[in-house]
Amino acid sequence: MKRALVWFRNDLRLSDNPALAAAVRHAEEVLPLFVLDPRQTGACSFGLERLGPWRQVFLREGLADLDARLRGMGSGLRVVVGHPDRVLPELAHTWEASAVYAQGLNAWEERQQEEAVARHLPLDLHPSHTLLHPDDLPFPIHKLPRVFTAFRHKVEARWQVRETLTAPEALATPDDWAPGPLQLTELLPGEASTDPRQVMSFRGGRAAGLERLRHYFQGHDAPLRYKETRNALLGADLSSKFSPWLAQGSLSAREVYEALKGFEERLGANEGTYWLVFELLWRDFFQFTFAKHGPALFLRKGLTDALPSSDQDQGRFQTWCEGRTGEPFIDANMRELAATGWMSNRGRQNAASFLIHDLGLDWRMGACWFERLLIDHDPCSNWGNWAYIAGVGNDPRGGRRFDPQDQAARYDPDGTYVRHWSSGEDR
Ligand SMILES: Cc1cc2nc3c(=O)[nH]c(=O)nc-3n(C[C@H](O)[C@H](O)[C@H](O)COP(=O)(O)OP(=O)(O)OC[C@H]3O[C@@H](n4cnc5c(N)ncnc54)[C@H](O)[C@@H]3O)c2cc1C
Structure with missing residues (x-):
């Protein structure tokens, strides 16, 4: 029996999740988990809590949604606290898992986590946090231009966005892997009540992310006016508000891109719709800049x-x-x-x-x-x-x-x- 750990990171989704897809392809049973690393939830070097109450609530909601989806497929999420290079080998040993499948990330700490885990276990990494796959860039990462415009011109000249992946049809997970409901409020106790003045209500997780995607691209013609309205300070639909779901990965950048292309087919493309892609490219540019420069930007x-x-x-x-x-x-x-x-x-x-x-x-x-x-x-x-x-x-x-x-x-x-x-x- 071949078992694999699936380490969810900033990819709290089952669709367009290449790490999960690879695990399902290669293992007979998968063990889905999320690791809360105390180094990333504790204090920063200035003594500030890194994962404040708003972020705790949004993450809690994202994890609960993922767990519910996994349970719907006969599986379930386990959330553990600890350093990934300690908890993953321990779990792999206890559960006789032979490999870990995970999203490959770009920021320094996340890459340090990956290197540390890979010293103990076979770690199969799949980049999926960006719109463009790093292997499809027209240059090796060490040749990434320093300036955004040069980056944009190069990638636009050899444009390639991979198609999104569908969610696995079934997931086989041992019954006792995630037996009871997740006790998320014990792990992420942050409380944050909504403020009537807020620009819109944000709820973590895939369901709310998909609802936002549907609303933005199907409700009206806001994307056509995006370039003129994106600098507004108030107004839910004057910019996309996709960033929270993109950050936790309950939406992928490629899913946003596909929805945008669907919108353009129905209502036409213009400078507004182009500018949304332009901003997603800024996001990619920062991701790849961190991949190139390691800890320098901290x-x-x-x-x-x-x-x-x-x-x-x-x-x-x-x-x-x-x-x-x-x-x-x-x-x-x-x-x-x-x-x-x-x-x-x-x-x-x-x-x-x-x-x-x-x-x-x-x-x-x-x-x-x-x-x-x-x-x-x-x-x-x-x-x-x-x-x-x-x-x-x-x-x-x-x-x-x-x-x-x-x-x-x-x-x-x-x-x-x-x-x-x-x-x-x-x-
Ligand atoms: C000081 C500072 C800190 C920021 N911190 C973050 C952060 O922690 N997380 C974050 O996602 N964005 C950050 N941004 C970028 C930007 O402000 C937000 O992405 C944007 O406001 C999110 O709103 P939106 O989803 O409506 O964006 P839209 O205007 O609708 O843009 C679409 C998407 O493009 C991406 N994007 C847009 N602008 C930028 C940008 N300048 N840099 C990177 N990606 C961009 C986002 O994913 C966004 O969802 C920061 C900007 C500044 C100036």
Whole structure:
């Protein structure tokens, strides 16, 4: 009897899951599990909890949904706490599993986890977090261009998006692998109540992700207007809001792409629909940049020889975190983040710029605060964007400062957004 562990990571789905598909092909029985690594849920180097309440709730919902789907196929998810290189070999030994199948990831810690596991067990990795498969890039990863535009031109010239995979028809799992319901609130106790002011309600997991995908591409013509509306601060459908489900992998980037192509067949393609792919390419670009540069983008100097501020003044940092800087546009965005785990892209750019260029603080403190709160946190997208704005990442212009008052005048001309987040109760 050949058994395999299936280590779910940022791929909380059964469809378009090449690691699961490979396990089902090669093993007679599969043992699905998710590992909560305390190094990634505990405190960051600035003492901030890395997996804050909003993220805990969103992950809990994603895991519960995956477990229910697995149970529907006669299987079930086991969630374990520990270092993957310890818990996976132990489970493999106890359950007589001969290999591990998992999603291959790009960020440094995740790759360290993979290397550590592979020292103990055969580990079969399948990259599935990006739109483009790394093997289909027209260059080896060490030749990835430093600048996004060069990357985009190269990949667009040899465009290839793989088709999505269907979910396995059946899963054979020993009955006693996941006997009872998951006790997720014990492992992820975070509590977060919804705020009536939030841009939309976000629920983790595949069902909610699919519902968002259907709504965005079937409900109306929002994708056709995406390029003009994507910078809006309020409004559920003015950008796709796919990022939280993409980050936990309850939707894959290829599934989003397929749904977009279906939309274009029905309603036509235009600059708006192209721009959605353009943004998904930014996401890929950050993923591949991390694959190329290892831990560099977690360092203060990033990819450069620059010496950005090392000032870690707690007082100024707290005013920023709590939305008390005195700059209304920044404060409104920071209050939205704290109250909901969400902030628009325009808000993120401004909040990051303010911490770096106006408050003069170490950019990594801001990245850690976002990591704690954002329900769509992804190490490559978060740290890559922060490094970009700090001028130590991929920006050919050496960093971005946004003038908050100019930005407010442009994106919130009548102050609706600032008023929206200045009223009501904060938690
Ligand atoms: C300082 C800072 C931190 C950020 N941290 C994260 C993060 O942790 N996780 C995250 O997913 N995004 C992050 N972003 C990128 C971006 O803000 C979000 O992806 C976007 O706001 C999500 O909203 P949406 O799904 O409506 O995006 P849309 O505008 O609808 O874009 C479609 C998709 O493209 C991708 N995308 C769009 N813009 C970017 C970008 N600049 N970088 C990478 N991918 C992008 C996302 O997957 C998004 O869902 C960050 C940006 C900044 C400036």
